[in-house]
Amino acid sequence: MTASSTSSNPARRIAVAGASGRMGRMLIEAVLAADDCRLAGALDIAGSPALGQDAGAPLGATTGVPIVSDLREGLANSQVLIDFTRPEGTLAHLKVCRELGVQAVIGTTGFSDEQKAQIAEIARDIAIVLAPNMSVGVNVTLKLLEMAAKAMSTGYDIEIVEAHHRHKVDAPSGTALKMGEVIAQALGRDLKDCAVYAREGVTGERDPSSIGFATIRGGDIVGDHTVLFAGTGERIEISHKSSNRNGYAQGSLRAARFLAGHKSGLFDMFDVLGLR
Numbered sequence: 001m002t003a004s005s006t007s008s009n010p011a012r013r014i015a016v017a018g019a020s021g022r023m024g025r026m027l028i029e030a031v032l033a034a035d036d037c038r039l040a041g042a043l044d045i046a047g048s049p050a051l052g053q054d055a056g057a058p059l060g061a062t063t064g065v066p067i068v069s070d071l072r073e074g075l076a077n078s079q080v081l082i083d084f085t086r087p088e089g090t091l092a093h094l095k096v097c098r099e100l101g102v103q104a105v106i107g108t109t110g111f112s113d114e115q116k117a118q119i120a121e122i123a124r125d126i127a128i129v130l131a132p133n134m135s136v137g138v139n140v141t142l143k144l145l146e147m148a149a150k151a152m153s154t155g156y157d158i159e160i161v162e163a164h165h166r167h168k169v170d171a172p173s174g175t176a177l178k179m180g181e182v183i184a185q186a187l188g189r190d191l192k193d194c195a196v197y198a199r200e201g202v203t204g205e206r207d208p209s210s211i212g213f214a215t216i217r218g219g220d221i222v223g224d225h226t227v228l229f230a231g232t233g234e235r236i237e238i239s240h241k242s243s244n245r246n247g248y249a250q251g252s253l254r255a256a257r258f259l260a261g262h263k264s265g266l267f268d269m270f271d272v273l274g275l276r
């Protein structure tokens with residue numbers, strides 16, 4: 001939905017955390033371009049050289065919204081925070097969101113189980129969308145994987161290969177892990193018991209119940225994911241490739257619009273896109 005805002009349907013007031021990051025800049029551009037959204041705050045970490053700049057400066061735009069590190073100041077006028085930062089930053093932001101009653105769309109990846117549990121606890125008070133990949137294409141791919149895994153539950157070895165830019169700090173990607181979880185669940189397995197994250201030396205033969213992961217880091221690759229179902233005499237590859245970051249930003253805005261109808265609860269992009 002990209003309906004223009006009206007007096008009965010006012011624009012969503014959105015703050016962006018990690019405003020000077022790769023996703024932060026993309027999100028600010030997307031918010032400024034959306035008729036039904038308004039940039040209401042921009043946050044970055046203390047010490048960032050971007051602090052004090054107009055949030056639109058990298059785009060050559062003047063928004064009147066400065067990038068600040070004070071969370072209460074950055075969130076004061078906002079209904080939703082869109083956060084693509086680091087796990088510890090996101091958790092700190094969420095605590096203030098809960099205090100102020102600000103909703104959150106979280107794209108950050110690399111959370112520990114304990115950090116995920118903290119997010120779930122905060123979602124008892126505010127509505128949150130948490131997803132390791134906001135793009136429509138990746139979420140449809142997850143549904144395809146669910147179907148493929150059920151149909152190829154025996155006789156096929158499952159390997160997940162992901163490739164990202166040289167700056168990415170977590171591995172495997174949040175999306176690759178989610179793909180693994182979806183496949184494991186479809187097969188009645190627990191990813192914790194069957195994931196193989198590295199192979200080196202004399203590893204022995206492949207355990208047929210395992211789900212393998214391989215990680216590539218290099219250059220400016222935006223985000224590629226391929227799941228291989230390798231059988232005898234045939235193999236199937238299901239791939240998604242992002243060629244820019246706009247799909248992640250547009251998915252985040254859809255999530256921000258979706259949250260308008262919710263007071264509390266933890267949601268993902270299946271909820272936002274009606275894929276559940």
Ligand SMILES: NC(=O)C1=CN([C@@H]2O[C@H](COP(=O)(O)OP(=O)(O)OC[C@H]3O[C@@H](n4cnc5c(N)ncnc54)[C@H](OP(=O)(O)O)[C@@H]3O)[C@@H](O)[C@H]2O)C=CC1
Nearest residue numbers: 018021022023045084085086089107108109132133134248
């Ligand atoms: N869900 C999805 O669809 C997608 C998820 N991601 C995830 O989003 C996250 C960010 O990715 P990307 O934009 O490429 O990363 P960047 O490193 O380009 O940007 C991160 C931003 O967060 C800031 N930051 C770093 N640490 C903290 C902290 N502790 N508290 C507050 N702010 C902090 C950085 O500031 P500084 O540079 O000064 O350190 C920077 O502005 C990653 O976890 C990535 O995996 C990415 C793309 C899509």
Ligand SMILES: O=C(O)C1=N[C@H](C(=O)O)C[C@H](O)C1
Nearest residue numbers: 109132133168173174175223
């Ligand atoms: O860091 C990135 O760039 C991306 N991170 C997300 C992930 O870890 O899955 C999503 C996307 O692949 C880009």
